[in-house]
Amino acid sequence: MTTPNIKISKKFENGIYFSCKMCGACCRGFDEGEVYVYETDIIRLVKFLNLNNSSLKKFVRKYIKLVDTSFFWKEQGENRGKRYKFKTLGFKFTGDDEHCEFLDEENKCTVHEARPFQCIAFPVGWNMLINSISNFKDYSKKCPALRNSLENEGDFYSRDEIIKLATQEYEMEKEFFLKMKKNNFNIFKVYKFLPKDITC
Numbered sequence: 001m002t003t004p005n006i007k008i009s010k011k012f013e014n015g016i017y018f019s020c021k022m023c024g025a026c027c028r029g030f031d032e033g034e035v036y037v038y039e040t041d042i043i044r045l046v047k048f049l050n051l052n053n054s055s056l057k058k059f060v061r062k063y064i065k066l067v068d069t070s071f072f073w074k075e076q077g078e079n080r081g082k083r084y085k086f087k088t089l090g091f092k093f094t095g096d097d098e099h100c101e102f103l104d105e106e107n108k109c110t111v112h113e114a115r116p117f118q119c120i121a122f123p124v125g126w127n128m129l130i131n132s133i134s135n136f137k138d139y140s141k142k143c144p145a146l147r148n149s150l151e152n153e154g155d156f157y158s159r160d161e162i163i164k165l166a167t168q169e170y171e172m173e174k175e176f177f178l179k180m181k182k183n184n185f186n187i188f189k190v191y192k193f194l195p196k197d198i199t200c
């Protein structure tokens with residue numbers, strides 16, 4: 001245990017070893033997952049690609065879809081919290097192998113400097129991985145770098161780095177959840193730039 005909302009499993013309490021092997025599996029959503037994207041990620045990408053704000057809707061139509069997510073929340077004063085399910089944004093995938101549109105043929109990210117927070121933070125700041133060794137082991141079946149992490153191989157990330165990224169992830173998710181809750185989980189009220197015909 002570290003900060004109120006960030007838990008680190010015993011295995012990683014002193015830090016974590018991780019070096020990406022560039023296999024591109026995470027950029028294919030590990031076959032069944034999503035690459036989540038927040039408004040700040042989209043704005044950064046639009047700027048990086050030299051598109052202006054009027055191109056925002058075009059960018060969203062081309063690269064973004066609605067995806068399912070959930071967030072556990074306990075109201076102040078309540079004994080119990082609950083898991084809320086709602087929509088958020090994710091990258092569309094393309095091709096037979098369903099890859100992120102920004103992945104090139106050599107498994108390199110073409111928007112590396114502006115990639116979404118989810119891509120930056122994997123796996124050091126992913127709460128669902130650093131707080132659960134069983135989730136980590138599950139993902140290690142799909143990611144060779146995580147298999148090495150379990151053997152303490154790779155670059156070292158300190159406990160402070162884990163907490164910093166994991167806190168950032170939690171706060172981003174919480175901020176979006178609270179906005180969604182305030183707007184009756186209507187994503188079009190939260191993200192006013194979304195075209196109404198955005199697909200799932």
Ligand code: SF4
Nearest residue numbers: 020021023024026143
């Ligand atoms: S799945 Fe793991 S090794 Fe492969 S690109 Fe992603 S982080 Fe790197």
Ligand code: SF4
Nearest residue numbers: 027100102103109119
């Ligand atoms: S933005 Fe880059 S790192 Fe993120 S999923 Fe796409 S190709 Fe991979």
